[in-house]
Amino acid sequence: MRCVIARFPFDLTKSGVLESMKGVKPEEVLGESVIVGRRTYPVKQVGQVVTGQDRRDFSAGEVLRAMTQLGFTCRDQAQTAAPTRTTRTLSAFQEASAMLGAPATV
Numbered sequence: 001m002r003c004v005i006a007r008f009p010f011d012l013t014k015s016g017v018l019e020s021m022k023g024v025k026p027e028e029v030l031g032e033s034v035i036v037g038r039r040t041y042p043v044k045q046v047g048q049v050v051t052g053q054d055r056r057d058f059s060a061g062e063v064l065r066a067m068t069q070l071g072f073t074c075r076d077q078a079q080t081a082a083p084t085r086t087t088r089t090l091s092a093f094q095e096a097s098a099m100l101g102a103p104a105t106v
Contacts, residue, residue: 003066005051006058012050014070020050032060035073043067043074 003010021036024045032043044055047063064074090098 001066001069003062003069005047005062005066006053008051008053010051010066012066012070014072017046017050017067017070017072021046024049031077032064033075034064034067035075040075 001012003012018037021039021041024041026039026041027045029040029042033040034043034046035041036046043060043063046067047053047058047060048055050063051058068074
């Protein structure tokens with residue numbers, strides 16, 4: 001599919017984006033994001049890897065539009081916010097079990 005990002009035309013395909021992002025470690029997501037495969041990437045990181053352009057040269061909106069048209073799941077800032085967790089007091093045994101990854105049975 002032909003997409004224009006930062007006034008440059010790109011012929012992008014879903015399989016091409018998947019291949020480009022293979023082996024790329026996701027950075028911390030602070031804003032908009034794109035789910036590529038089973039990983040969630042910041043939209044600017046995807047744009048940089050796919051286009052080879054500097055992140056300052058394009059907007060997140062341009063990449064979000066292109067990735068949505070290709071069929072990728074995109075999330076905005078409100079959807080990427082971490083859910084609030086309720087805090088509860090753990091016993092020393094439960095805390096140690098959680099650190100080891102084992103269920104705490106009393």
